[in-house]
Amino acid sequence: MCRVFLLFMIFFAACTTERMTNIEQLKKDVSAAENPSQRKQHIENYMEQVRRTGTPIIENDTTVIYLYQGPNTRVRILGDVTQWADDIEMENIPGTDLYYYRGVHPAEARLEYQLIVDDDPPIADPLCPYMVLNGLGSHSELAMPGYTYHPAFKAVRDGTPGDYARVTRHQLPIGIMGYTTEIYVYTPPEYDSLNAHHPTIYLLDGQDYIEYAHAPAVLDYLIKSGELEPAIAVFLAPPNRHLMAIPNRSTEYGMNPDFTRFMADEVVPFVETHYRSLTLPSERLVAGPSYAGLASAYIALRHPDVFGLAYSQSGYHSFRSNALIEAFRQARRESIRLYVDIGIYEEMVGLGWLPDDAINFLRANRQFKEVLTEKGYDFVYQEYPEGHTWGNWRAHLIDALSHFFPADNQSERTP
Incomplete structure (x- = not known):
């Protein structure tokens, strides 16, 4: 369940009292940077916060931010929200290696997805700690704030497969x-x-x-x-x-x-x-x-x-x-x-x-x-x-x- 609890709807990072940077503010900071070193520092500071919370980041009951960082030319989202038929292009923040997409989903939704980096086969989101196994591989999982996750699955949210012991x-x-x-x-x-x-x-x-x-x-x-x-x-x-x-x-x-x-x-x-x-x-x-x-x-x-x-x-x-x-x-x-x-x-x-x-x-x-x-x-x-x-x-x-x-x-x- 890739969600940041409702506490973080106002962008507080997990396990800290510091205020998390809004993606729009990050874009402004990067745009105003005087040199590549400053741009890189803004991204590093932001990603340090992101890694403590995981992604996608919940902005409010229905809006989330998907992120990907890497030296690539194109990143796309494939998943339930596209019915696994089309894909969604992620936007690059100019002058950086960070890609993002703001998605709007039902408040009670639970969605699975993968990322397509350049033209490689789809992969699970490396910034999302939660996965679900399926017949064609692992999917990353996003659970919106209104979704109730049953405690029976608490120990296997990382994508651990079931066994035959019982x-x-x-x-x-x-x-x-x-x-x-x-x-x-x-x-x-x-x-x-x-x-x-x-x-x-x-x-x-x-x-x-x-x-x-x-x-x-x-x-x-x-x-x-x-x-x-x-x-x-x-x-x-x-x-x-x-x-x-x-x-x-x-x-x-x-x-x-x-x-x-x-x-x-x-x-x-x-x-x-x-x-x-x-x-x-x-x-x-x-x-x-x-x-x-x-x-x-x-x-x-x-x-x-x-x-x-x-x-x-x-x-x-x-x-x-x-x-x-x-x-x-x-x-x-x-x-x-x-x-x-x-x-x-x-x-x-x-x-x-x-x-x-x-x-x-x-x-x-x-x-x-x-x-x-x-x-x-x-x-x-x-x-x-x-x-x-x-x-x-x-x-x-x-x-x-x-x-x-x-x-x-x-x-x-x-x-």
Whole structure:
């Protein structure tokens, strides 16, 4: 969370009582300098303050300053605010090696970004101490003053990846899909010492949830802090992760009826044979982001007798000209509950490789909301000032889990 707390909205540097120089004042000081040595000194004094606070610098509730220092000819910003499609040119302060950009964002926004220096590949902002991991690399993170950062992520704001210490790996034999599948199973604290049964969370793109969303550690935190009832989590690994080779997540998650049968007829029975899972549909949640969000909603629609709960994070509901939305429209209303969320910076997802009529995930999710409303489904719909990133998904996974499995549910559960 690259923010300077509200105390610094009037430009006080962190851990000091000195007044921090305004960027406009810095430009005036540099312009008035009598020689290169004076200009350099003004920049050095300013950057000494900046390094104590980190960047971007919060000017007020909605305005921030991005900075980059280096002997370059061009620096640009690429990120959520540009929907990862365009870039924003940073301005050089003449006669110096300092570049800046004043951005205006929603007060509650949480945005990820990278810098393009000259024509090199995008990099994380070297002045920003906070990063979020994603499938294509590390993003720097800006959290605006109105954004609330969950304490479960306090220890990993530097971009530390999640580990597999709290999960057990299983390999499912060849079955419906025609190849083996890896799953990783998390059990809640005190699972071994208590003879209790628990609801089960099935997470598609499972390894990403472990490494980028720190889901096992987050579950530990939520359960121990009393925010969530104890639950089992099953992380499913798609084949050829992050590769174009076939099969892959696209072949599994693209409304594939074989994959829905695999989930209902092979994965769930395996888990419930080996773990103390509660067995009502209302005690099984299937969830995932993007393509996996599409798959999660489709699995619940096809197998409501198995999965009574579905969570779609930034779901690819524009897939095949809104095929999932039409499937919900045409089918009878099933006894499933859904949680659907989307970022407002998700109008150009996959630009250049998804069909042009499919890149507006925000519009498609709003259309999905309309159909769910028309059909009378029990659902929650949320929009956030965020983008198509794991920083978004890891934070709001907590919201959905707390909705479906609040801690006070535990007293009502029976095995």
